[in-house]
Structures are given as structure tokens and as C-alpha cells.
Amino acid sequence: MKVKKLTALVMAGAMMGTMAMSTMAFAEEAELPTLDTIVLGEDYTDLEATIKVLTHRTDIVDTVFAEYIASFNELYPGITVEYEAVTDYAEDIKIRLTTDDWGDICMIPTNLQKNELADEFISFGEKETLDTMYVMLNNFTYDGQVYGIPSTGNAQGVVYNKKVFEAAGITELPKTPDEFIAALQAIKDNTEAIPLYTNFAAGWTMGAWDAYVGGSATGDPDFMNYGLVHAENPFADNGEQTGPYAVYNVLYEAVAQGLIEDDPTTTDWEGCKGMINNGEIGCMVLGSWAVVQMQEAGPNAADIGYMPFPITVDGAQYAAAGPDYCYGINVNAETDNQIASLLYVKWLTEESGFSYDQGGLPICVGGEYPDVLSAFDGVTLVVDNPAKEGEEDLFGNINTDSEVGLNMDNTHVQMVLEEALQGGKTMEEIAAEWNEAWAEAQADYEVEVAPYEYQPMGAAAEDEAVEETSAAE
Amino acid sequence: MPGTTLGKQKKPFGQWLRTRKVQQWLVIIAFMTIPLILLVTFSYVPFAKMFEFSLYKMKRYDSKNNKFIGLENYLDVFSRDDCFNSLKLxxxxxxxxxxxxxxxxxxxxxxxxxxxxxxxxxxxxxxxxxxxxxxxxxxxxxxxxxxxxxxxxxxxxxxxxxxxxxxxxxxxxxxxxxxxxxxxxxxxxxxxxxxxxxxxxxxxxxxxxxxxxxxxxxxxxxxxxxxxxxxxxxxxxxxxxxxxxxxxxxxxxxxxxxxxSTYFVMMNSLAHEKGKIGLAAAMAVVLMGLIFIVTIAQQVIMKVADEDWREERRNKKLAKARKKAEKEARA
Amino acid sequence: MTAKMKIGKIAWTIIKYASLLLMSFIAVVPVVSCVITALKTPEEYAQTNVMEMPQTFYLGNFKEAFVSANMLTAFMNSLIVLVVVLLLSVMFGAMLAYILNRFSFPGRGLVRNLFLFASLLPGIAMQVTTYKIMYNLGLINSIPGYIILLCGTDIISVTIFIQFFENLPNSLDESAIMDGCTYFGVFFKILLPLLKPAIVTVMILKGVGTYNEYYMANLYLQDKSRLVTMATSLYKFTGPLGNQYNLICAGVLITLTPALIVFILCQKQIYAGLAAGSVKG
The missing domain is CATH 1.10.3720.10 (MetI-like)
Incomplete structure (x- = not known):
């Protein structure tokens, strides 16, 4: 009797909850402009709206973004822009997106499936049209519509201190994993600096290692969205010091040979910026966005250099390039807010100079490349191709189901460090575990699996990339 | 629930008793409504929802891609070694x-x-x-x-x-x-x-x-x-x-x-980082079951240990017997 | 014999005080290290061992922490939340305990068990579903919403009040009723004043919990420029200020100060209140 009553009460409560949840307002289907049709400073200049932007950049929200708002308001005095910087962005945004009025513009979280994009965000326009204006739009394109515009782009490499490398007697930048480990050893032997600082405690900084397994490690633009999905044992050692295994093995070996900081559990993310600036750290594996921050953290900006990840595929070096967080506009917001948001995103992308100032790759076609990437001359930038039609969500599903979590969580990279440090599992064993989980997930989705050969970008593509770089200079 | 009882009480008793009963119900309703609503809204509704989650393969909340998979998540909790290993901590x-x-x-x-x-x-x-x-x-x-x-x-x-x-x-x-x-x-x-x-x-x-x-x-x-x-x-x-x-x-x-990584830390990471919300919800339900068992055991141990309780039970029995006797007498 | 006992007594005294001193030292060291670090200039912090005494009394860290983490607003918010939550939990808890203990009505056992069982629910695991409910009720980003949530998930106070009522003789209310007092009157005029020790207990347990609550405050009070609390003000230091420990320590000490002041002023009541909650398990 009691149990029955209890369940009845709980059920009633649950129903109340669901009913409340299903009464969510429908967004009005009004005609929205697209990014390509808007002319900044001419259209909608008397629009009045207040928009809220969620950002992960807690460090510059009161400075850089405040200036942006001021400049934007010169064109659009009626639009009030409010930023909210979220400390634990990656986690918080997932919870906030479950509701409708989280704000107007956010950085799209990475856990969305493509077919869900239209439920949360408005389209910026047709992919074909926007491709003539911006680059790197693949990640959040579905059904020919673009739902995310990159805030900036990153080339993946290694931040290093030139003076430390010099003092260690390293005359030529390492190009292979072995050379890199040797270089770290030289730093340890000849200088006081920490050869490789992992930033283990911050977590997300370890997750950054995933960014190298595609373009940087294979030179193959199809690897991430096709190769990984269809390859048999993609994490296994291929014996050529390329591919995902080589990336994680660099970390594993560096840790095992004592070439990292003394106690990873108490690393200090903000502190490391000053340390590398002062030559207390040899290098860190971080995207190009980090370079400017390292330069600005002390008096020795000129000492900070950026080099490609030390993997050579068929005699050539590659660097993965891709969008940073992308802007998305709330599909449930008021039409005026959506228009205002479109204006602001367009302004941020085209006028703010954000991408260049932060040392990122340009988002606008023909945009200027920052000086930081000068060491990347002769290095081919590899932007991932989109997945084949009908396979858009396959990588995400296998990645989640297998719990490998590439570009999603940090625990698998942290595990590599932990095992190496404790002399636990070998890198082969770790890779075998990932392969097993991966294969299981592949089987669940009935993916045909075959050995996969990397298809590094050919000579033609290389020329193009070089042209692009030189055009920028 | 109170309404029906009220109705019943109205008929046979004297006026004095009736006002007293009505008053009692007024107090009960006045004092219980808000806390009970709060309790159900913030404890039981979320719990019911969480139980529902545990039956789904769920990467993201409120996504149309979420799939009902029955008890599979529970099987997972019991068959994976890492879940219960983390309990060792x-x-x-x-x-x-x-x-x-x-x-x-x-x-x-x-x-x-x-x-x-x-x-x-x-x-x-x-x-x-x-x-x-x-x-x-x-x-x-x-x-x-x-x-x-x-x-x-x-x-x-x-x-x-x-x-x-x-x-x-x-x-x-x-x-x-x-x-x-x-x-x-x-x-x-x-x-x-x-x-x-x-x-x-x-x-x-x-x-x-x-x-x-x-x-x-x-x-x-x-x-x-x-x-x-x-x-x-x-x-x-x-x-x-x-x-x-x-x-x-x-x-x-x-x-x-x-x-x-303790059980809860692992659960937190599965839900928020690994995109396995259903599995994490199942873990939460399983742990709650475990804690429930521990709590029941606690009640039993406490009662056995507590001599007052034995006495109380004796008194209760007596009271019950007395009531029964009274009822019979009235009848 | 007596000499032996004397030696034993002396030895016991030594052990007693030594262990007390050691334990107090252990309790205090982590906090003292904070004080030391907070008083150092950034340069001094970088150059000296963490336990080395500061050369000067540098108060800049406190000032910077106070301003950058917006602690004045945080203090006001925490104060409002604390006062209202304590008031409401005491009222709701006592009211509920009163009817659960004094009246028998159909469903009483169920209600009582619902409350007891709720304490077993894994709160952190349910945050997402709770979030949706808060959203549907329009309670996100609002101090009243946060207060309602804290009261809604409050189980301790009910349990404590129920225990306490069991020790208050029924004859009290009955004689008052005979004198023509209403049930409301009995509760507010006669029982509530007698509940004072239990109220103190609830206020301490709930107060410490509320003042230090950071998980839900961070999630539901999103507009940190306006809705920061003392506990969440510390989040400021996990972000851009990173591991600048002299600032962090200053921040920690600032959030600690109000609690410390209340503790020193009300030591006796706090101990008595906690003890009152413990007597009957």
C-alpha cells in the first residue's frame, strides 16, 4: 500500500515535470538574413537589442572584449553586448544548453551531434556561399547549412623557448619523435629548464595532445573523419613513427625518461606562461593560440618560438589546422537578438582582428597570417575534410561509445602520463586497450573495417598551402 | 486524500470533536504543503527523471538521438570492472x-x-x-x-x-x-x-x-x-x-x-566528460541501492543495540492491545 | 604504590597536553600557511619557502583578492541567502516535525519516510535534472530561486526537529488545547520557544552548509558579477588568476573571516547546539 502510494506520488511528480518541460515555447520562424547578405555598418543600424555572449576566455573578457564592444557600438549604438565568462566552460555549457534562454551567442560545445545543430542554433547561411568568405566551416555544417563560425583557427605545433634550445645545444629543430626526445634529453642535461611541461593538473591542456593525431601525425586530411572510423586498430604502432601512436608515445617516452616536470599533480597553468617566458621551461605541446599568451607573460617575447609537431610522414612535415571554438547563435532567441548576434559575429570575424591578435589562423579567406607561424614555412597545413555523407556522426558515436574520447575528454591522455610515470602499462598495452574498445564500437555501428594507409596531402596541395602562406606575407 | 477523510469525519461525531478535527486538518495542510511540494519538486522529480535517464543511451540531454535501451546500462555497471573497482577506494x-x-x-x-x-x-x-x-x-x-x-x-x-x-x-x-x-x-x-x-x-x-x-x-x-x-x-x-x-x-x-577516482568522481566524469549520461545515471541508482542497504542494516543494528527500543516496542504492543480492547468495548 | 600512581598521573598529563598541542598544530598549520602566504608580496612569495615568515605585513593581496573576486557583493549575497534559508528551514522543519509527531493522519508514515529516504538520494548526480526543473520554474540566476532550492533539498532540519519533538511531552499541548488554544497557537506560542536548542542545532548545521555551498551556487547563480556568493567568489581564482597562491590564500582567508567571527562570538551556543543534535541518534 505504502509503496503504491509512493510510486503514485513520484509518478505524478514526474509527470508534472515532463508536462512543464514540454510547454517550451516554439521559436518563431521568421526570415533571418545570412552572413553573406549583411553589409556591416549599413544594414540594421538602428536595431535595438541586448545580446548575451557566453565565452570561455575569462582572461580577456574585461579587457579585449570590452574594447570590441566599444568599437562595435560605434557602428551599432543600439545593440548592447554583454559578455559572461564561464570558468568551467566546457562542462557548464553542456548543462546550460539544455535550456532555451542561455543567452544569444555561445561557443558551440563539442558534444553536439550534427543532426542536433539545427535544434540549438540558427544557420549562418549556405555552406557553398560562406565558403567563398570564410574557411574551416566543416565542423558544424549539416545539410549544407553552416551553424558555427570559427572564432579563430589554430595550427597545431609545439611552443618552445629558443634560448633554452640554444643553450642545450640544439641547432636544428627536431623533426621526428626520436629527435624530439633527444632534444628534451639535451635540455635536461645542459640546462636548468624543465624540458617538457605537461600542465597535467589543468586537465584540458593534456587533452590538447589529441589535436595532433590527425593532420600532424598523418598528413592525411581524411584521417580524422574517415580513416579513424574505418581503420583496423588505428591506435596501434605502425613502426614508422607516424600516426596516433607516435603522438602519445612521445608523451609516454618523455614521461618515462623523466623529461617532464617533477610533480605533474601540482602544475600551474597560469604560472607556466611566465616560466617558459623566462626560460624555466623548454617546451609545451599546445596549439598556436597559446603562443601570444606565452609571449605576453614576461619580458622575453622574442624568445618564444613555435615549431611543428616532431613527426615526419614520407619525408615531409605537416601541421593539423582547424577551427578553435565556433560561435553559435541561439535558435530560441528573439528575432531581433538573432539579427544583432549575426551582426556581432560578422563584425568579430571580419573587423575585430581577434584571430590575428591572438596568433590564430585567419578565418576570412585571404586573411593575414600571424608572424608566429613563420617557422611553419615548408610545412603543410592539414585541415580535416568533412565526413562522407551519411557518416557525419559516426566518428562522434564511436569516439563516445568506446570511451576513448579524442578531443572530448582529458582522461585518456592523463592516463598515458600516469602509466608512464608509475611504470604501469606500456604504451603498446594502452594502445591495445583503445583499439579493443574502438573495434567494439565499430562493430556496434556495423562499420566495415580494413587496414588504413595514410594519404598525406600531395604535392599539389602543398603548393597551394605554401602559396597561401606566402600570399599572407 | 485529506478531503475524503474530512468528509468521513463530518457525520457521526459531536460538534466539539468536529471543529477539532477540522482544525487539525487545517494545521496539517498548512504546515505540510510547502515542505512537501519542495521535497517532491527538488528531490523526487529529479530522481524519477534520473531513473528515466538510466534507461537510455544518452550522449546529451534532450537530444533526439537518445535511445531507449532498457536495463543495458545496469548490466554495464555490473559487468565493467572499473565501476566496482572504484568502490574499493x-x-x-x-x-x-x-x-x-x-x-x-x-x-x-x-x-x-x-x-x-x-x-x-x-x-x-x-x-x-x-x-x-x-x-x-x-x-x-x-x-x-x-x-x-x-x-x-x-x-x-x-x-x-x-x-x-x-x-x-x-x-x-x-x-x-x-x-x-x-x-x-x-x-x-x-x-x-x-x-x-x-x-x-x-x-x-x-x-x-x-x-x-x-x-x-x-x-x-x-x-x-x-x-x-x-x-x-x-x-x-x-x-x-x-x-x-x-x-x-x-x-x-x-x-x-x-x-x-572514487565512484562518484568516476560517475561525474562519465556524465560530463565522456558523454555517457545514461550509464552515469545507472551508477547513481546502483549506489543509492547500496547505501539504502547499508542504511537498513544501520537501522537494524541500532535497534538491536538500543535497549530503549525494546522497551518502547513492549509499550507499543501494550498500547495496541489497549486500543484494541477499547475498540471492542465500544463496539 | 602512590609514587607509581603519581608517575602515571604525570605521564598521562604530559601525553594529554602533548597530544592536544599536536592536534591543534595539525588543525592550524594549513590555515597558518595561508596567512603567511597571503602576507607576502608576489616577489617575496616567489623567492622564499612557503613557511618562511613574511618580511613585512603586505596587505595588497587581500585588497586585490577582495576587489577582483567582488567580495563585498559576495558577502551581501551570502548574508541574504543565509538569513532567509535559516529562517525558512527552521520554520518548515519545525512545522513539518510538529504535525508528523503530534498528529496521526493517513499518509503520515509515507510523508515521514519520504523525507528520510530523500537524504539517501545522490544530490550531485541529480543536478542536471534539477537544473531543468529550476529552469522551468524560472529560478535560474535568481537569489530567491537559489534559496528555494536550498530549502527544498533540506532534510537535516526535519530529522532533527522530529527527534526533538519526541522528547517534548504531549501533555504540554493538550493542556493548552484544553485552555482553548488553537493548534497554530500551540505551535507558535508554546512549542516553538521550547525548540530553541534544536533551532540552534539546525542553524549551525544548515548555516555552515549554506555559507560554504559552492556547487549549486556556481551552477544556478550564473551572473557572477551580480550573484556571486562567498564560496563561489573563490572560483575567480581557478580561472585567470591560476595558481597565484598569495592571492588565493588571501581570498580563502577573507571568506573564512565571517565564519570565524561568528564562531568566536557564539562558541558556547555552537557547541551546545551540535551536542543537542547528537544526544539521540
Missing amino acids: AGYYIVASFIQLAMALYFATILCFKVRGGSLFKGLIFFPYLISGIAIGFIFKFFYTRGFVFDTVLSWIGLNPESLPYWLKDTRINNASLAATSVWRYMGQNMVLFLGAMMSVDPTLYEACAIDGANSWAKFRYIMLPSIKSVILLNMILSISGSLSAFEPPYVITGGTFGT
Whole structure:
């Protein structure tokens, strides 16, 4: 009797909850402009709206973004822009997106499936049209519509201190994993600096290692969205010091040979910026966005250099390039807010100079490349191709189901460090575990699996990339 | 529910009784409605929803891609080794909480007698209880950092800092380091609880004891200990369920790295980082079941241990019998 | 014999005080290290051992922490939340305990069990579903919403009040009723004043919990420029200020100060209150 009553009460409560949840307002289907049709400073200049932007950049929200708002308001005095910087962005945004009025513009979280994009965000326009204006739009394109515009782009490499490398007697930048480990050893032997600082405690900084397994490690633009999905044992050692295994093995070996900081559990993310600036750290594996921050953290900006990840595929070096967080506009917001948001995103992308100032790759076609990437001359930038039609969500599903979590969580990279440090599992064993989980997930989705050969970008593509770089200079 | 009862009550009784009954119901409804609504809204509705989640394969909340998979997540919880392995860490926290209780008992006993500066000691030992979890995270990350506070203090007493372990990295010691922070935080509070129970003992008992020439140990053994037996027992059992759901120390200090990931930390990471919300929800339900079992066991043990209860039961039986007799008489 | 006892007594005294001193030292060291670090200039912090005494009394860290983490607003918010939550939990808890203990009505056992069982629910695991409910009720980003949530998930106070009512003789209310007092009157005029010790207990347990609550405050009070609390103000230091420990320590100490002041002023009541909650398990 009691149990029955209890369940009845709980059920009633649950129903109340669901009913409340299903009464969510429908967004009005009004005609929205697209990014390509808007002319900044001419259209909608008397629009009045207040928009809220969620950002992960807690460090510059009161400075850089405040200036942006001021400049934007010169064109659009009626639009009030409010930023909210979220400390634990990656986690918080997932919870906030479950509701409708989280704000107007956010950085799209990475856990969305493509077919869900239209439920949360408005389209910026047709992919074909926007491709003539911006680059790197693949990640959040579905059904020919673009739902995310990159805030900036990153080339993946290694931040290093030139003076430390010099003092260690390293005359030529390492190009292979072995050379890199040797270089770290030289730093340890000849200088006081920490050869490789992992930033283990911050977590997300370890997750950054995933960014190298595609373009940087294979030179193959199809690897991430096709190769990984269809390859048999993609994490296994291929014996050529390329591919995902080589990336994680660099970390594993560096840790095992004592070439990292003394106690990873108490690393200090903000502190490391000053340390590398002062030559207390040899290098860190971080995207190009980090370079400017390292330069600005002390008096020795000129000492900070950026080099490609030390993997050579068929005699050539590659660097993965891709969008940073992308802007998305709330599909449930008021039409005026959506228009205002479109204006602001367009302004941020085209006028703010954000991408260049932060040392990122340009988002606008023909945009200027920052000086930081000068060491990347002769290095081919590899932007991932989109997945084949009908396979858009396959990588995400296998990645989640297998719990490998590439570009999603940090625990698998942290595990590599932990095992190496404790002399636990070998890198082969770790890779075998990932392969097993991966294969299981592949089987669940009935993916045909075959050995996969990397298809590094050919000579033609290389020329193009070089042209692009030189055009920028 | 109240309405029907009201209706029933209206007919046969006298006016005096009726107004009293109505009043009673008014009070019941007035006093119960808000707390009950709050309880259902913020505890049971979320719980029901969470149970629903546990039956789905769910990468993201409210996504059309979520798939109903029945009890598969539960099978997963029981078949994966990592879920229950992480429960082993609860052992550290259980041991720590028993040490905490023993220390609390020891210091409560000392402070129960006259001690110079007793209230100062009491205050200092109790004080960590007032610090927030997030502040504790900061304090102990700082405390345990290589060459920082703890290492320095140990070097004062002549230990070689080079030979000390890394408190948060060394898997032989790091779980103990984390569990120690919770001893630090809650020991003083436990002590105050015990002290309160000891003080509530009738002072004449001590006097009688003193006349008998009993020493301090005897006082402790025969007067204080029995008086706080049930409090100790309760705290021991509470500490088991608390330890099974240990979350805060690893969450704020190590983030669950280097083998410090307890059941709850793992669940948190599965839900928020790994995109396995359904599985995490199933883990939560399973753990709740476990805690429920522990709690039932606690009730049983407490009742067996509590002699008052036996008496109470006897009284209840008597009362019941009396009521029955009254009813029969009325009929 | 007596000499032996004397030696024993002396030894016991030594052990007693030594252990007390040691324990107090352990309790205090982590906090003292914070004080030391907070008083150092950034340069001094970088160059000296963490336990080395500061050369000067540098208060800049406190000032910077106070301003950058917006602690004045945080203090006001925490104060409002604390006062209202304590008031409401005491009222709701006592009211509920009153009817659960004094009246028998159909469903009483169920209600009582619902409350007891709720304490077993894994709160942190349910945050997402709770979030949706808070959203549907329009309670996100609002201090009243946060207060309602804290009261809604409050189980301790009910349990404590129920225990306490069991020790208050029924004859009290009955004689008052005979005198023509209403049930409301009995509760507010006669029982509530008698509940004082239990109220103190609830206020301490709930107060410490509320003042230090950071998980839900961080999630539901999103507009940190306006809705920061003392506990969440510390989040400021996990972000851009990173591991600048002299600032962090200053921040920690500032958030600690109000609690410390209340503790010193109300020591006796706090101990008594906690003890009252413990007597009957």
C-alpha cells in the first residue's frame, strides 16, 4: 500500500515535470538574413537589442572584449553586448544548453551531434556561399547549412623557448619523435629548464595532445573523419613513427625518461606562461593560440618560438589546422537578438582582428597570417575534410561509445602520463586497450573495417598551402 | 486524500470533536504543503527523471538521438570492472573515518575533564569544520605541493625532504592523503558531538563514581562510553555510507587523477566528460541501492543495540492491545 | 604504590597536553600557511619557502583578492541567502516535525519516510535534472530561486526537529488545547520557544552548509558579477588568476573571516547546539 502510494506520488511528480518541460515555447520562424547578405555598418543600424555572449576566455573578457564592444557600438549604438565568462566552460555549457534562454551567442560545445545543430542554433547561411568568405566551416555544417563560425583557427605545433634550445645545444629543430626526445634529453642535461611541461593538473591542456593525431601525425586530411572510423586498430604502432601512436608515445617516452616536470599533480597553468617566458621551461605541446599568451607573460617575447609537431610522414612535415571554438547563435532567441548576434559575429570575424591578435589562423579567406607561424614555412597545413555523407556522426558515436574520447575528454591522455610515470602499462598495452574498445564500437555501428594507409596531402596541395602562406606575407 | 477523510469525519461525531478535527486538518495542510511540494519538486522529480535517464543511451540531454535501451546500462555497471573497482577506494575513506572517530573520542574524553586552555584547544580543533569545500581544495593543493607546507613541516622534525613521497602523485599514498583531509575537516565536529553526549551524563553519576574511588579510566569505561555508545555506532555506520559516496576531496584536489577516482568522481566524469549520461545515471541508482542497504542494516543494528527500543516496542504492543480492547468495548 | 600512581598521573598529563598541542598544530598549520602566504608580496612569495615568515605585513593581496573576486557583493549575497534559508528551514522543519509527531493522519508514515529516504538520494548526480526543473520554474540566476532550492533539498532540519519533538511531552499541548488554544497557537506560542536548542542545532548545521555551498551556487547563480556568493567568489581564482597562491590564500582567508567571527562570538551556543543534535541518534 505504502509503496503504491509512493510510486503514485513520484509518478505524478514526474509527470508534472515532463508536462512543464514540454510547454517550451516554439521559436518563431521568421526570415533571418545570412552572413553573406549583411553589409556591416549599413544594414540594421538602428536595431535595438541586448545580446548575451557566453565565452570561455575569462582572461580577456574585461579587457579585449570590452574594447570590441566599444568599437562595435560605434557602428551599432543600439545593440548592447554583454559578455559572461564561464570558468568551467566546457562542462557548464553542456548543462546550460539544455535550456532555451542561455543567452544569444555561445561557443558551440563539442558534444553536439550534427543532426542536433539545427535544434540549438540558427544557420549562418549556405555552406557553398560562406565558403567563398570564410574557411574551416566543416565542423558544424549539416545539410549544407553552416551553424558555427570559427572564432579563430589554430595550427597545431609545439611552443618552445629558443634560448633554452640554444643553450642545450640544439641547432636544428627536431623533426621526428626520436629527435624530439633527444632534444628534451639535451635540455635536461645542459640546462636548468624543465624540458617538457605537461600542465597535467589543468586537465584540458593534456587533452590538447589529441589535436595532433590527425593532420600532424598523418598528413592525411581524411584521417580524422574517415580513416579513424574505418581503420583496423588505428591506435596501434605502425613502426614508422607516424600516426596516433607516435603522438602519445612521445608523451609516454618523455614521461618515462623523466623529461617532464617533477610533480605533474601540482602544475600551474597560469604560472607556466611566465616560466617558459623566462626560460624555466623548454617546451609545451599546445596549439598556436597559446603562443601570444606565452609571449605576453614576461619580458622575453622574442624568445618564444613555435615549431611543428616532431613527426615526419614520407619525408615531409605537416601541421593539423582547424577551427578553435565556433560561435553559435541561439535558435530560441528573439528575432531581433538573432539579427544583432549575426551582426556581432560578422563584425568579430571580419573587423575585430581577434584571430590575428591572438596568433590564430585567419578565418576570412585571404586573411593575414600571424608572424608566429613563420617557422611553419615548408610545412603543410592539414585541415580535416568533412565526413562522407551519411557518416557525419559516426566518428562522434564511436569516439563516445568506446570511451576513448579524442578531443572530448582529458582522461585518456592523463592516463598515458600516469602509466608512464608509475611504470604501469606500456604504451603498446594502452594502445591495445583503445583499439579493443574502438573495434567494439565499430562493430556496434556495423562499420566495415580494413587496414588504413595514410594519404598525406600531395604535392599539389602543398603548393597551394605554401602559396597561401606566402600570399599572407 | 485529506478531503475524503474530512468528509468521513463530518457525520457521526459531536460538534466539539468536529471543529477539532477540522482544525487539525487545517494545521496539517498548512504546515505540510510547502515542505512537501519542495521535497517532491527538488528531490523526487529529479530522481524519477534520473531513473528515466538510466534507461537510455544518452550522449546529451534532450537530444533526439537518445535511445531507449532498457536495463543495458545496469548490466554495464555490473559487468565493467572499473565501476566496482572504484568502490574499493571507499576503503580508504572508511578507515579514515574510523580513525577520525577514534581520535574524536580520545580528544572528547580529554576535554571532558578539566584541562588548561581546554576551550582554546576545542576551538582550534573544531575550527576546520567551518571551511568550505572549495577553499579546502585550494588549501590542500597548496599544502601537499612538493616542497611546500607539509614537506617543510616534516623537514622541521628532521625528515629529509628528498626522501618524502609525492603526496598527491604517489599511488601508494595519495588516497590516504586525500582521506586525511576529510579527517582534518570533520574530526573536530565529531569531537564536539561526543563531548556533548558525554556532558549530558548526569553529574551525580560521576560523584558516585568518585566516592567509590574509581579512577579516570573506570569513569570513561563505565559511565562515558555507555552514554555515547549509540552516537558512536550511528557515526560509524554513517561513515560507511558517506565513504561509499566520497566525492569532494578528490574532486577539488586531484580531479580523480592518479588512481584517486572514487565512484562518484568516476560517475561525474562519465556524465560530463565522456558523454555517457545514461550509464552515469545507472551508477547513481546502483549506489543509492547500496547505501539504502547499508542504511537498513544501520537501522537494524541500532535497534538491536538500543535497549530503549525494546522497551518502547513492549509499550507499543501494550498500547495496541489497549486500543484494541477499547475498540471492542465500544463496539 | 602512590609514587607509581603519581608517575602515571604525570605521564598521562604530559601525553594529554602533548597530544592536544599536536592536534591543534595539525588543525592550524594549513590555515597558518595561508596567512603567511597571503602576507607576502608576489616577489617575496616567489623567492622564499612557503613557511618562511613574511618580511613585512603586505596587505595588497587581500585588497586585490577582495576587489577582483567582488567580495563585498559576495558577502551581501551570502548574508541574504543565509538569513532567509535559516529562517525558512527552521520554520518548515519545525512545522513539518510538529504535525508528523503530534498528529496521526493517513499518509503520515509515507510523508515521514519520504523525507528520510530523500537524504539517501545522490544530490550531485541529480543536478542536471534539477537544473531543468529550476529552469522551468524560472529560478535560474535568481537569489530567491537559489534559496528555494536550498530549502527544498533540506532534510537535516526535519530529522532533527522530529527527534526533538519526541522528547517534548504531549501533555504540554493538550493542556493548552484544553485552555482553548488553537493548534497554530500551540505551535507558535508554546512549542516553538521550547525548540530553541534544536533551532540552534539546525542553524549551525544548515548555516555552515549554506555559507560554504559552492556547487549549486556556481551552477544556478550564473551572473557572477551580480550573484556571486562567498564560496563561489573563490572560483575567480581557478580561472585567470591560476595558481597565484598569495592571492588565493588571501581570498580563502577573507571568506573564512565571517565564519570565524561568528564562531568566536557564539562558541558556547555552537557547541551546545551540535551536542543537542547528537544526544539521540
